[in-house]
Amino acid sequence: MVGSGGHDHFFGREVWHVSGRAYRGLSADERQADRRERLISAAYTLYASLGFPGTTIERLCSEARISNRAFYECFSGREELLQVVHERCIEEALGSVAKSVQEAPDTFLGRLEAGIAGYVGFVTQDRRRARIMHLEVRRAGDQPLLASRERTMSAFYKVIEDAPEGTAPVPSGVDPHLLSLAMLGALQELIVDWVLAEDPPEVEAVVGAAVHLLRRVFPASVLQPSEHA
Template identity: 65%
Template sequence: MNGRPYRGMSAEERLAERRERLICAAYTLYSDPGFPETTIERLCATARISNRAFYECFSGRTELMRALHERCVQEAVSAVAKAVEEAPDTLLGRVEAGITEYINFVTEDRRRARIMHLEVRRAGDCLTTSRQQAVRAFARIVAAGALGPPDTVGVNRHLLTLGMIGAVHELLIEWVLAEDPPPVSDLVGTAVHIFHRSFAT
């Protein structure tokens, strides 16, 4: 790639700008029509770059999905951690704050919900590691004491945490796929009930 400045931008800045345009295009196209249906040609047309420029940014559609998914997860983790930190210093207060923030953050843009909870799975086994990293990131928030002391219940706390995260995932899948999605407030209420009952003494 030519390293000379072009239109006031260095080669590195041009690359970063193209990557960002592709991530923005993927944010829309990977949610509708979906990851399997989105071709590199369509991504390039939406981002207004050439196919050659695409491969200067990403090795393929899957690497682009990984970058998009990881950004969504990082933003969600930051939002949840902040909400938990600012929540009332009680078990239920932290539970309600963390769950409410996560579900509201994910559902405020249906594209985000679909990418994080459906399309990343449709991208195939090659993104299993990315999904597992996301689960571990949220599990660390719980393990740090966000939802109560380690001896709150008489079962394996780590496995219980994974089960609770899985429950929220399924609620969001239902919201994404349902012809008549349940109100977001119902998702929050159900998730809070599950978490609180599971971690209660």
Template identity: 60%
Template sequence: MNGRSYRGMSAEERLTERRERLISAAYTLYSDPGFPETTIEKLCASARISNRAFYECFSGRTELMQVVHDRCVHETLLSVAKSVKQAPDTLLDRVEAGITGYIDFVTEDRRRARIMHLEVRRAGDCLITSRQQAVKAFTNMIETIVADRPEAVRINRHLLALGMIGALQELLIEWVLADDPPETDRLISTAVHIFHRSFAT
């Protein structure tokens, strides 16, 4: 690819613009009909680019899925961190703010919820590392919230964080797949209840 401009855009700018169009197309198609059903041809048709241009941007569907998933995770982490920062400085208030912020942000766009909690699994073993990195990031956030809190002395923070992540994932998979999905307020109250019971003496 040369560096000549075309329609006022450099080669690098054109590549970036095509990548973003593919990411946008994947965000929609990977959520519906889903990752296994979405071909490169469908992605290219939606993004209005050629198959050749696709391979100038990504090595294949899996790399594109990883980019979409990682962006969803990054945006969610930023949103949850903001919610926690604005909460009163007590353990339960901060945890409730984090849970509420997470569920509200993820379910705000059904595509985000489906990609983060269902389609990344359907993509197979090739995205295990991406999933593990996401779990680690959210685990670190929860461990930070409960760090140095007298209430958490009897609790293994790492295991508690993993348990909370597992509960949230299953609640959101239910929300994505159910014919009659539960209200998000019910998801939040259930997750908060699970955390409260973790500290019951």
């Protein structure tokens, strides 16, 4: 606990916001860490509700209850702040996927379907998370988007690489990197549609559409029965 002043839960961790009086007993690093978490928490809500283009630094500082000067002691600008929020979302989403894959049937398709279901389920638990990861990051320039694609591509491709010995998960003549990119692009658009829809489809329908596409992509040699069929 850093000090008094209230707390909330953000990204699965407890975040304490200290009062001005409590700041007197804290080091400069502790004060800056608290301000940084305030800004991350504010950005998580504002970037999702107002959108990245509509969220000013002044509004972020007001929500976080810090000065504009303190903002620039923590982040170089709105883009860096979004990248930090987005990377934290990705980190937790991939952790959820890893857990789902570990608990899945020991088949290539079983693990891949479990990963898709785990990812979609986790991302859509909180509309703010889904919007930041799949919509607002596109509006913030290339760097956050490129970092996101690299991490998610690596995780998706690892499932293909770890396929049971003797299977041929990638169709002959198809580049596995491009195949992974195509699958992730389709999943991305499904979630974007879910975020933007006034009456979004059930999460199970989003997972079902992604799994249906998956079954059309890979050869019959790896389409073994799974719990997610």
